[in-house]
Amino acid sequence: GAGVSQSPSNKVTEKGKDVELRCDPISGHTALYWYRQSLGQGLEFLIYFQGNSAPDKSGLPSDRFSAERTGGSVSTLTIQRTQQEDSAVYLCASSTSGTGTNEQFFGPGTRLTVL
Amino acid sequence: GENVEQHPSTLSVQEGDSAVIKCTYSDSASNYFPWYKQELGKRPQLIIDIRSNVGEKKDQRIAVTLNKTAKHFSLHITETQPEDSAVYFCAASIGGSYIPTFGRGTSLIVHP
Numbered sequence: 428g429a430g431v432s433q434s435p436s437n438k439v440t441e442k443g444k445d446v447e448l449r450c451d452p453i454s455g456h457t458a459l460y461w462y463r464q465s466l467g468q469g470l471e472f473l474i475y476f477q478g479n480s481a482p483d484k485s486g487l488p489s490d491r492f493s494a495e496r497t498g499g500s501v502s503t504l505t506i507q508r509t510q511q512e513d514s515a516v517y518l519c520a521s522s523t524s525g526t527g528t529n530e531q532f533f534g535p536g537t538r539l540t541v542l
Numbered sequence: 543g544e545n546v547e548q549h550p551s552t553l554s555v556q557e558g559d560s561a562v563i564k565c566t567y568s569d570s571a572s573n574y575f576p577w578y579k580q581e582l583g584k585r586p587q588l589i590i591d592i593r594s595n596v597g598e599k600k601d602q603r604i605a606v607t608l609n610k611t612a613k614h615f616s617l618h619i620t621e622t623q624p625e626d627s628a629v630y631f632c633a634a635s636i637g638g639s640y641i642p643t644f645g646r647g648t649s650l651i652v653h654p
Contacts (some may be wrong), residue, residue: 458640460641468647469548469631469645469646470644472643475641481639483640486641507577518585518586529644530576530591531578531588533585533586534585535585536585
């Protein structure tokens with residue numbers, strides 16, 4: 428079946444602009460995660476959605492970052508007033524449940540470059 | 543919160559050699575330990591995982607061992623092949639806490 432998809436695959440923007448990154452999780456997966464991967468770095472947790480529960484936003488680095496998940500499916504990560512340090516690959520992952528002990532299926536990522 | 547340390551950051555081996563990557567964790571309540579492989583330019587994919595009720599798990603050329611007392615777990619790859627070249631991430635999570643903590647990754651290079 429179809430895996431996790433993300434769009435766009437690449438995004439180049441100018442400092443100060445807003446960007447929206449999209450994630451389509453695997454159908455039926457209730458848990459959705461956003462991570463940030465900077466060059467040569469690990470996976471930095473950003474935000475987590477589980478079903479219709481309030482999201483866990485504890486990993487968001489600043490109030491310029493926000494995310495929503497509509498209808499328990501598609502999610503959008505928005506970065507306002509982008510800065511050069513926001514340049515990274517943004518990965519989305521989904522899982523069958525939100526217990527943290529199930530395999531996460533990752534999308535291909537969106538490479539964001541802020542000039 | 544949980545803290546996961548991963549070593550080494552880079553590992554270079556000759557084809558056919560074994561490779562070992564080690565991770566330590568801080569929270570004794572962690573009970574799920576997955577390993578993900580990320581090939582260059584591709585998405586991370588789960589290659590093996592272990593739960594705290596077992597000490598070792600094998601899948602062909604890869605194995606993972608867990609020492610709960612010492613709070614460390616390791617990935618072992620035998621008879622390495624060039625296609626094993628990738629970045630490997632370990633992670634630890636507590637059932638019910640839903641957010642795994644990832645290590646910083648190990649870049650494995652297998653020279654033919």
